[in-house]
Amino acid sequence: MAGPLDGLRVLDLSSVVVGPVCTGVLAEQGAEIIKLESPEGDLLRKLGGKGRNPGMAGKFLNFNRGKRSICLDLKHPRAKDVLRRIALRCDILVTNIRPDAQKRLGVDAATMAEAAPRLIHCSIVGFGTDGPYAGKPAYDTVIQGVSGVAGCFEASTGEPRYVPMLVADHVCGLIAAQQIGFALYRREKTGRGESLEIPMFENMAGFVLQEHLGAMSFRPALGVPGDLRVLSPEARPLKTQDGYICVSANTDAQAHGFFDAIGRPELKTDPRFATVTARTANTKDYFALRATALTGRPTAEWLDLFTRYDVPAMPYNTIESLLTDPHLRATGMVREEEHPTEGPTFAIGAPNKLSGGMAPPLPAAPRLGADGPAILEAAGFSADEITELAQHGALKTTTGETP
The missing domain is CATH 3.30.1540.10 (formyl-coa transferase, domain 3)
Structure with missing residues (x-):
């Protein structure tokens, strides 16, 4: 059965975790995800730990199921035109490229809105563009520190720490997918697309303040901040x-x-x-x-x-025992499957259900550039154009050979 986003096409210009979380949710709902990667590939292909083959780390497999990969060298003079032609065929563009780099590539919100007024352009940034931190680079731990998440540990244990998972990336990726859903609904009513800015700092700071501002919500303050039930060192298994x-x-x-x-x-x-x-x-x-x-x-x-x-x-579950948890097995959240190039793997399923039906289980994560020729063909490129792009180094394929 088709998912609710069946027929929508997403250009995924994101990498590592926050953007792939967002586009992974869209894929679970049936959208076609075109993952555009540089010749080096998404950093998570290497940063994500061990794999059976180069560029296919286990963490990358889990974040990029159901996506199609095209590999373009965006430094090549022909590649920008290719990128633009692909983007103009898409309903949604998701990126965590910094705003200045988006402008250089010609895929910033203003440029794309002129060419594709129905496009929903979603830019995930570290810091909102209206504030003094705008444009600063950010990773999950940077956001955890500046937003007060690490400060919650100091309030609890006396020592600032990071949550030992990329919680800011996960949360903000889900928020981005949510906001895209809102924008799609408005597009149904207006016929026009929308530019979305998802700032990680503001979102995570908002969560910390909602949770712990407490008595300081009042003017003057009625006490010190912090929910002691959550901050207690004894709040644990x-x-x-x-x-x-x-x-x-x-x-x-x-x-x-x-x-x-x-x-x-x-x-x-x-x-x-x-x-x-x-x-x-x-x-x-x-x-x-x-x-x-x-x-x-x-x-x-x-x-x-x-x-x-x-x-x-x-x-109480450990990471290892989650793989054998009877509930996760029964609901299909954890299952074993054969990856077409990586062999036996654990696959993580979609946790949420819609009564109108869900998209089929997502296929395995792709090798770098595996779908490039097919994506370009669907975008209207001729076989000769595709061959020329590969010969001149603008297009990279899985094997590095001319398609």
Whole structure:
């Protein structure tokens, strides 16, 4: 069955993580993704760790399923025209190229709007173009630091740290896909495209402030910032006799069920813990109590008990154990498949479902330049033109041979 974006064509001028997250979501919904790469390829082909073949790192495979790769040397005088001809056939352009470089290539929002007024141009930038940081280069960790994400760790543990995954890239990539959806809806009503700017700093700073501004939301401030329930060093998986378990008890019913499960029913009437307000005011004591409450029984027994008392609790997973999680296997989120060039792999499925139907499972990530000749043919280039572009070095193919 076709996905909701079936028939839409996306030119993906992004690399590494934030842009590929965005275009990966669009691919999951049925859009055709044309991934344009330099002769060096997306940095993630090498930066993404080990692979069976050069340029096919495992991390690259996971971020670029369902995309078609064309490799152009944009320094070549012919390549800009090729890029433009491809772009004019697309509904959406996604890029995390810095604005100045977009202008040099002729794919900035203003230039493209003149030539293709229905195009939705999505530019993911480190910092919004209206502020003093505009144009500065940015990676995920830079954004985590400047936006206050790393500062949350300092507030919690006394030491600034980065979240050990590219959380800013993931979040902002998803936001970009969301904003593209909004722009598509408006285009249906107006017939015109739109220019989108997705600034990573502003988005992540907004999340931190929403979460932790708290008492400083008022003028004058009613207290210091920070949600102590989230910032507590004890806000972590709880130790059991044989491992860890993930438990959260926020409502009165859940907290009282937790006290019954651990054999401490008297805590239900303890003035420190009896109500949401009391537990919030005594977060440190409440979390300290939870931290040592589960060491006397194995995880499986606690899971049964918490189910009986309707307390939210789940097993603790490592990266490795996620691959065998029974729920992820049953829903198709993790499955084994044969990559056409890389052999046996784990594939990550689409987590979300639409009642009107989803696009088929995404094909494997492409080799660098694997689809170039076919993409150009579909864009109206003749066989002679394609051969000439390859012979003169503007087009690179998977093997480096003339198509």
